[in-house]
Amino acid sequence: MFDASRPRAPRFILSLRRRATRAGALAVLAALATVGGMHSAAPASATASPITLANGIPTGPSVLGFGDALANETAVDLVADDGGLLTSNAALKGTLVIANRTSQEVAAGAVAITVEQAPYANRQALTQADQSAAASGTELIRVTTPAVPAGGRVEIPFEVAATSLPFTPTSAVGAYGLHASWLVDDETTARGQTTVVWTSDTAAAPKISTIVPVVAPLGSDTLLTASELEALTQDGGALDQLLDAVEGHLVTLAIDPRLIASIRALGTDAPASARNWLVRLTESEHDSFPLAFADANPTLFTQSELSEPLVPTGFHFVSDAHAFTSDPTESASAEPSASADPGATATTAPPTPTGTAPGETTGAPSVNDLTEFDYTRDGLAWPLRGTIAAADLPTLASWSPSGIVVASSQLSGSPSCAPVAQVGGTSALVTDSTLTDLAADAVFAEDALGRSDAVSTLTSMVAATTTGNTATDCHLVVALPRIALDDPANVAPLLDALDQVGLSTLSELPAVEGGPPAELLPGAVAASQLERYRALLDAEPVGVTYAHLFDNATGAVDQLRVELIRLASASWALSTQNWQSAAASYLDRTTGTPTKITVANGSEVQLIGHQISLPVFIENESDYRVTVVVTLHPTTGHLDILEPTTITLEPHTNARAQVPVEAIANGITQVVVTLTTTDGVDLPSSGRIAVNINAEIETVIMWLLVGSVVLLFGFGVFRTIRRRNRTAGRARIRAEVTQSTTSTDEPSLESATDTASTTTKS
Incomplete structure (x- = not known):
């Protein structure tokens, strides 16, 4: 699709x-x-x-x-x-x-x-x-x-x-x-x-310019993760093998800036292998030009009626969690690890040439800082084969003054050995579609026998082209597949075969200027894919509106743009089902997330007291951590809302927000609950809560408690006084008995006791 x-x-x-x-x-x-x-x-x-x-x-x-x-x-x-x-x-x-x-x-x-x-x-x-x-x-x-x-x-x-x-x-x-x-x-x-x-040593061999795209797997994330980069760039990794394969061959590298940004955006946490690989790429002597970010298909933009191609606005969704050197393109001074804590600050050490990647600083790098590369030639607009319409040419020419790339299968009237043509007044580099397809067969071969067969077919086609060409200077352009290769080692035998004496000679890309005229055959982006992408374009501003749902609003806006560009990548051409899934995820994040944060329905709330918190339950059915502001709106004068409450919800959870209120009068009322982002954008969901207010009960209970305390205090005082009187009476009796005993020589204990008892009773 x-x-x-x-x-x-x-x-x-x-x-x-x-x-x-x-x-x-x-x-x-x-x-x-x-x-x-x-x-x-x-x-x-x-x-x-x-x-x-x-x-x-x-x-x-x-x-x-x-x-x-x-x-x-x-x-x-x-x-x-x-x-x-x-x-x-x-x-x-x-x-x-x-x-x-x-x-x-x-x-x-x-x-x-x-x-x-x-x-x-x-x-x-x-x-x-x-x-x-x-x-x-x-x-x-x-x-x-x-x-x-x-x-x-x-x-x-x-x-x-x-x-x-x-x-x-x-x-x-x-x-x-x-x-x-x-x-x-x-x-x-x-x-x-x-x-x-x-072949013969004296035969006139055509020139062949080979474009080798340097792209990474699309993956499931907007940028490549540290673990993905480490696997790709370590010894024997796919990107490491690709540089090995082109070493010693005259080719032109078409580099995806997304790959460079993925490494640099990790700051000091970028894997050492990725930084070393970037140094190796930087020091390569091959000619190079930049692809569109994520190798986006420009005709998808032109036919979506965009006035300019989409470009990243930033990478804060990754870079904000990492530390950087003052110049993100300088070699890092620490040995990072893919498993390092993203929020940790790396310790510095004496500078060592271990790779081009960020080091440590407090400043946030710009888009240019994270994508800058020393290319040898300007970028070329490179639409997917068969998708260019005649109406696209003026726009593509204005977006890419250095020229565009067109497949020969979409041209008519251009000589087979002409690497450049004038198409609708636009200078175009012409890739040989037949040789490009055969080269793809060679690099996708699953074993040595299949690779030999594909290479043999390719060399035969080159030879047949030379035999049937009457021009004295034949120059062909071959483009390798614009997707990550499972086995980049297959590239080397292909380049070896194309650089054989008597068959062909690998050459630099020609200047994209001049050339014979050629007619563009009708082409267009698939209608279903174009309709779907236009829906994604419409969804982006919706997602930007609700960006403050997320912890890093600036990063959320950046990620929406970069993901939208990634969804235009040419690499999706061989994986349309996965593209549909990724597009659905984008729509879910932008337009679906706000609708999945709702006010939970509940039973009537009993509110007792004048100043108290009213509980409100919020549900988050989205896949993202969100923060919302809960605001209550009374429908009568029974309640006064003191202030909104901010609450953070994890994915697929619910939580209770305690909103402070003040009761004005008793009775049953309803409260309208609204949700907003932290910058005040209303969410679609709202709710009503029935509240039974019993503010006076608090006063009655308070007086009852005060009365109880007074009664208890009085009763305690009474018991204390009574106990003191009883003690004093007993002391007086003992004194009288002692006095009576002294006044008589032999007093009767029994009579004394009787006398004491009588006195007590009286």
Whole structure:
């Protein structure tokens, strides 16, 4: 959806693309013999045994060449080594792949390999070659084949000595058809075809300029995380391998600024491997130019009727959590770790040249600080193939005065060997669509056999282009895929093949100026994708309006813009389902989050007292941590709201906000609850709460409590006085008894006791 439908290659090219096999499905190759010899009365032969899995079971159906995708078919394919390039005194080596897709065993036989006597006249002749046609030309070798069981396949290496090849120094340079006929009982069971390229040191070789995009996986985050960067840039990581692959080759790097910003925005917490890799990229001697941020497709912007391309407004959503040097482009002075605490301040050490990345400072870096790079040439607007409309050209020219990049498949009338053309008055760098597709096959190959096959097809197409071109100066431009490569090591063999003496010479990109006129064929961004992206554009200002829901409002605004640009990336072209999911997430954050913060319904609240807090329950069903302001609006004069309350809610949680109020009168009333952002923007949700106010009960209870305290105090005083009187009476009696005892010589204890008792009673 994100790209126009990819032009379908001719059937022959498609058949060649299907030859790659999966290395994981193969285990043991037994009893293979390779024989080379001169073709005389009988061709040389070779024998082989079927490839089996580790458990001894023959391999099942595999993706092969012509006819292999059909049921009840047999197939044979040839894959030439070394890109199919042949020079003086060089043997022809390769691999035969035979497959039995029928339900019956195919008996033992042989494969006859034949080379044609003349090269293909041009590209059209090569792409329209009939692979099923009977072989003609010189038979080079016969390779003995074993019986192949139903559903089985066999790989057989072969070699033809240089002395057996029908080429001489005077032979025409070009791509020659190489045919294979699978013979069983002298009957042809299957036919296959590939090409080889005969080259000469004196041949006029075309120039080939190769654009190598330096991009990273889109990932699930707006910028790449520290862990992702460490995995990509460590020894053996994909980005590390990519720089290894282009080293020593004359190529032009097209660099995504998102990659640079992802490293620098981490400040002192950027992984050491990422900083070192950035130093290596900076010190590279390759020509380079910047892609649009996130390699965004500019025609998506033009056809969305934007007056200017989208650019980042900042990276505060990442950079605010990290520390930086005064110059974010200088080498960091600390050894950061991907697992470091994002909020921690790194300790400094003596400067060491460990990588271009931020160090420590209190200042926030600008967009330019985090994306700056010393490119050797100005950026070029590079729309996705097939998406350029004629109305886009003036806008693209104004956005990119240095020129645009156009695929040859969308042009008509431009010479095949012209790297630059004038398209609608705009200077355009023309990439060769056919060679670009074949280069993609090579770098996406899953194993060595598939890569050799793709490279061989590419070199043959280059040779056929040269053969059919009458211009004295042929210059072709090849662009590698604009997505992160699973195996960047495949790039090196491709570049090696394109830089062969007699075939082609790697060259710098030409200046994008002048060139013959060419007509732009109609193109457009897919209607469904364009409609969806326009909805995303409309959602951005909504998200900006509610940015203060989040802890870092400035960072939230920055992230919305950068994510919107990321959603225009060319890398989504091969992953439309994931693009739909990412677009839905963007809409959910911008327009969905405000609707998912609601006031919870509850029962009537009993409010007792004059000044008290009224509880309000708020629910957050979004995926984000948010902060809202809860404000109450009384519908009668029973209540006075003292002040709003601010509350923070974690994702998918609810919380209680305590809003201070003052009761004015008793009775039942309703309170309207509204939610706003911290800067006062209303949220869609509101609610009503029924409140039963009993303000006087507080006074009654207070007086009851005071009365109780007074009664308790009085009762305590009474008991204290009574206790004191009782003590005094007892002391008086004892004194009287003592006096009576003294006045009589022998007083009766009993009478004294009686007297005391009588006195007490009285």
